[in-house]
Amino acid sequence: MNDLGLFVPGSSPVHRLPAGVKLGALVALGVASILLEGVVAIVVGLIVLLGLFALAGFTPLLAWRQVKPLRWILLFIAVFQGWARGWEAAVDIVGVIVLLVLAASLVTLTTRTSALVDVIVVVLRPLRFLGVKPERVGLLIALGIRAVPIAVGFSAEVRDAQRARGLGPSPRAYAAPLIVKSLRHADAVGEALVARGIE
Amino acid sequence: MPVVELTGVSHQFGEASARRTVLADVNVRFSESRVGVLGANGSGKSTFARLLNGLIIPTQGDVTVDELSTARHGREIRRRVGFCFTDPDAQIVMPTVGEDVAFSLRSSDLSKEQVAERVAQVLGQFGLADLADRPSHLLSGGQKQLLALAAVLVSEPNLVVMDEPTTLLDMRNSRMIGDYVSGLETQVVLVTHHLELLDSFDRVLVFDEARLVCDDTPAAAIEHYRRLMG
Numbered sequence: 001m002n003d004l005g006l007f008v009p010g011s012s013p014v015h016r017l018p019a020g021v022k023l024g025a026l027v028a029l030g031v032a033s034i035l036l037e038g039v040v041a042i043v044v045g046l047i048v049l050l051g052l053f054a055l056a057g058f059t060p061l062l063a064w065r066q067v068k069p070l071r072w073i074l075l076f077i078a079v080f081q082g083w084a085r086g087w088e089a090a091v092d093i094v095g096v097i098v099l100l101v102l103a104a105s106l107v108t109l110t111t112r113t114s115a116l117v118d119v120i121v122v123v124l125r126p127l128r129f130l131g132v133k134p135e136r137v138g139l140l141i142a143l144g145i146r147a148v149p150i151a152v153g154f155s156a157e158v159r160d161a162q163r164a165r166g167l168g169p170s171p172r173a174y175a176a177p178l179i180v181k182s183l184r185h186a187d188a189v190g191e192a193l194v195a196r197g198i199e
Numbered sequence: 200m201p202v203v204e205l206t207g208v209s210h211q212f213g214e215a216s217a218r219r220t221v222l223a224d225v226n227v228r229f230s231e232s233r234v235g236v237l238g239a240n241g242s243g244k245s246t247f248a249r250l251l252n253g254l255i256i257p258t259q260g261d262v263t264v265d266e267l268s269t270a271r272h273g274r275e276i277r278r279r280v281g282f283c284f285t286d287p288d289a290q291i292v293m294p295t296v297g298e299d300v301a302f303s304l305r306s307s308d309l310s311k312e313q314v315a316e317r318v319a320q321v322l323g324q325f326g327l328a329d330l331a332d333r334p335s336h337l338l339s340g341g342q343k344q345l346l347a348l349a350a351v352l353v354s355e356p357n358l359v360v361m362d363e364p365t366t367l368l369d370m371r372n373s374r375m376i377g378d379y380v381s382g383l384e385t386q387v388v389l390v391t392h393h394l395e396l397l398d399s400f401d402r403v404l405v406f407d408e409a410r411l412v413c414d415d416t417p418a419a420a421i422e423h424y425r426r427l428m429g
Binding site: 006007009112113114139142143145146149150153185188189191192193194195196197199 | 252254281282284289291292293301306332335336351354
C-alpha cells in the first residue's frame, strides 16, 4: 500500500488531468483555505476530496494512509489550539491541514513526478533573470520525492540494528547513524549525478 | 572500441599532513571490448574506475579516452563514458522506473515521443518493460541494478564502467547482471570480486596496494589475484 504519496499508475479522469491544472488547483485550494471556516465547510471539503480519491480509483484507506503519519502532530495542534483559542479554531486548523495534505497527496498519487517537474520548470522560467535555474529546482524536487522512501528505509534499518543489539529506544542512538547514513547517501547521489552528466 | 590510456597516473587523498596514496604510477592503455579489474578492498580499483569518466581527476598524470583528457573535457567524457555504481539506490534519481531511464535523455535533442520510444525499447531489452510505472524503491536488488544499467545505456555511451555492480546481489542476480553485461555491444570495464564474471573477458587488470601489479589474460590475472589473497 502506497503511504508515501508516490505516483500510482491509472487512467482515471483525475490521472488524465494535465499536471498544470492539478498543481494550479492545489495552489488555489491553498489560498482559499484561509477562508475555510466551520465544521460544515471542512466536512464538505473532505467529502469532495474523498469523492476525487474514489474517482481516481483509490480507497478511503489510501486517503487515510496519507494523513496517518501526521496524526500525532495533528493531535498536538488540536490540543494546543483548543486550549489557546477554543475548539472551533482547533477544528478549523486541523481540518484545513488534513484537506491540504489529502489534496497534495491526490496530486502526487495521480501525476508522474516528471510531469510535475516539467510544470515547475515552466512556471519558474520567468525567474531566470533573478538567477533561478528552473531545471535545477525541478531536479531538486524530483530528488526530494525520491529521497522519501530511501529515508524511510534508512530509518527502518537503524531501528532494526538497534533492536538486534538489544538497545531500547534512544533518540541519540537513532539520530546519529540515521544522519550519517543520509549524508553518505547524499554524497553518493551527488557523485552519481555528476556521472550522469549533471554538473 | 574507445582507446583508454592512463599515463603516469597517481592519486592521493587527504590533507598534506595526512596524505594517502590510493593509486601510484599507473600506466596502461586498452581498447579491448571487455576489461576486468580485480583487487582487494582499498587496492585502488574503485579510484581507477572513477578516473575513467572524470569523477576523479588524478593528482598526477593524465587519463584520456579517445585522446580526450578527463581533466579538460569532463562533460564530453561523461557523455561518452557511462558509470554504474555498486549501490543502484544512489544512482536512481527519479521515483519510477520509466522516468529514471528518461532522465538520462533530458539533455538530448530527442522529442518527447522519441524519448518515450527509446525508453520503452531499453526497458524491453532489460526485461523491465512491465515495470515502467513501478516505484523504483519497490524493485528487487537485481532489478534496481538492471535499471541503473538501463539508465546508463539509454544514452548510448561508448564505454560503460561498472564498479562492483554485483557486490550487493545474490548469486542468481549476479549471474543475471553478468549475462546482460556479456551481451552488450558497448565496451565494458568491470570492477568485481566475482571472478566467474571475468572468464570470457579479453583482459584483466589486478591492483594491489595502489599499484597495477598484473595486466594479463583472465586465467593468468585471476591466478595472480588468488596468490595475492593467500
